[in-house]
Amino acid sequence: MGREVAESCIDGVIIEMVSAYSTRFYSSKPDVAARRIEAIGYQVGHQLSERYTMERPRFADHLEAIKFICKDFWTEVFKKQIDNLKTNHRGTFVLQDNHFRWLTRISLDPAVVANTEAASEGESGADSGAQMTSMLLYFPCGIIRGALTNLGIPCAVSADMSNLPACKFPCDTRQLVVLVF
């Protein structure tokens, strides 16, 4: 691998991109903004998976491809491996990262955090701080989905961040469950 980019620059670009999409371009339509950000991630993941699988043998099954995502792909993109991989053997995989790199330097307004914690078991959990962070996760979701799709596994990826900076990525490949067995 030749050229490298400072991590802080990547952090800055991603945070700025997310804020531009969610507060400037599509401020009234957060779902459209999320879709756009996810689509950017999809293309990035698509291209990265092409590059990172260059020197390795082809994957025999889905689990092998998922393991590649958890180990090598994650190390290349986030500089660490996935901490926990769970599967129900029916096509759903849950990738858990206890220290998700791209969220470690996100600072939340303390008042907002206190609010979120107070309302965690309540109903009004969708306040601005949590929403902002969840917007940030559409990009990595798109990356994972793009990479898996390019490896021949069409899937849906969502992110779950109940306790930051830990992060879970359930990948649902249910469309393909017949093939998995």
Next chain:
Amino acid sequence: MIVCVAVVGHQNNPLYLESFTGGDDALKLHHIVHCSLDVIDERVNNPKRSASTLNETFLGLLYPTENYKVYGYLTNTKVKLIMVTTDLDVKDADVRSFFRKFHAAYVDAVSNPFHVPGKKITSNSFSERVGTIVKSFGHSMSL
């Protein structure tokens, strides 16, 4: 000498096809490339070799014709790279290194943010780079 190279997408859609003969036999070469797709499918779906070479990206000699030899390479993302050569005495290692360079060029071409995945590769720099790789293959053979 390499007479034709091709990149074929995962749905067998042509992404890049180039012949280097300069003559009007392009159609024949394209036909040869087209035929090789079936051979690749057969190789991948009914592997009969030993387990070590089972999932290698390099598929080796796909089939020889009277004047040509056709080699194939299948990436992890199910993109097929095909090469047709007139050399009858080709070293496996040379073909491998050719495909490695060709694959690297392909990856660089699709990493272009203006390239639409699944569409034909129209980049001039990619064509130039492939041309150089093809020439260097013939050169290393003659040495």
